[in-house]
Each structure stands twice: as structure tokens, then as C-alpha cells.
Amino acid sequence: MQYSLMQSMDLNPEVPSLSGASMPGTLELKTVKIEKPEDVNFILGQSHFIKTVEDIAEAVVGSVPGARFGLAFCESSGECLIRVEGNDEELKALATTNALAIGAGHSFILFLRNCFPINVLNALKNIQEVCNIYCATANPAEVIIAESATGRGIMGVIDGAKPKGVEGPDGITWRTGLLRKFGYKRG
Numbered sequence: 001m002q003y004s005l006m007q008s009m010d011l012n013p014e015v016p017s018l019s020g021a022s023m024p025g026t027l028e029l030k031t032v033k034i035e036k037p038e039d040v041n042f043i044l045g046q047s048h049f050i051k052t053v054e055d056i057a058e059a060v061v062g063s064v065p066g067a068r069f070g071l072a073f074c075e076s077s078g079e080c081l082i083r084v085e086g087n088d089e090e091l092k093a094l095a096t097t098n099a100l101a102i103g104a105g106h107s108f109i110l111f112l113r114n115c116f117p118i119n120v121l122n123a124l125k126n127i128q129e130v131c132n133i134y135c136a137t138a139n140p141a142e143v144i145i146a147e148s149a150t151g152r153g154i155m156g157v158i159d160g161a162k163p164k165g166v167e168g169p170d171g172i173t174w175r176t177g178l179l180r181k182f183g184y185k186r187g
Contacts, residue, residue, distance in 0.1 A: 031142040043136045049129040057085045059123035064115040070095040076105025104152040
């Protein structure tokens, strides 16, 4: 089945689920555009514990000491607050605004300056409570959200534009040159 943006899907309580239980309620799919300046990278992920806020902050500072960052984590139980951390007020505000728009329980969004996601991704993936990384990019992006009566969840991410073709020799030269310019490859 395909659903258009913002369409609700009624889960008919008269139709049993595979387990035999009825499935009441509706599920609404929507997209949330990530708002950010072009020069800012971000990482969107999911975690399971409030400890994430301090652990991600420590991972960023420990991986790239000069990195500027703002982090927001959507708590999904108790007070259900957005927990915020970082060393850059603009990026903290950006993280807060985007986390409010996404509003998915246990999600986090980390905005970065003076470093690239590649510099911190392994450190983030090694944090015990981090369950998933949805994307790490500077591209324009949209988050696909499912919402039910219980709350919101991230279904996936649209990261940048679709392909316009296949690289040829000039594209290969550009790509390999860029990697060497950044210092990721020798030569």
C-alpha cells in the first residue's frame, strides 16, 4: 500500500491482527523537514535512556576537542521533556527546534560544526544506549514520522536528492580528489 503525505490509515478493529487481537486506532504518516544552515552537519538517531545526553556530549568532545555542537534528546517517559546539551548556543537552539518538530520518543538530533559526522559516528555507535543511527549528513533532509495515539516514531529519512546519473571518469577524478583534499586518503 502507498499512503500520501499526511494521510491517516484506519486500522479496522473488525479485522484481527496476526496474533488474533484487534487493532484499534489510526496511524498517520508525515514528514518533518530538518531546518539548518548549509554549513552544519547533523546526526539523527534513537537511544533508550536519559543517560544518552551526557554520553553523546562526552563522545563528541572526546573525538574532536574543537567541535561545536548542540544536542537534543526526546525523553519518552516520565516528564517527556526534550533534554539539551552542547557547547554552542545556536546549535543547541537548532537541535531543540528540530527535536520539537520531530517529537519522536527516544530520538536524538546532534548538530555539528568544526567536525564531520565521520569523526564522531563510531564513538556514537559504541555508546551502550544508542540503538540506531538514521542518518549523518549536511544535505537537506526530511524525517518520515509515524504517529499513533501512543506517540511518534521515526520510520526513516529522506537524505538529499535522488541520483541524476552514474559517475564517469570525470566524476571519479572529482571524488578521489575530494577525499584526498579532506585528508581521508593519501596521495
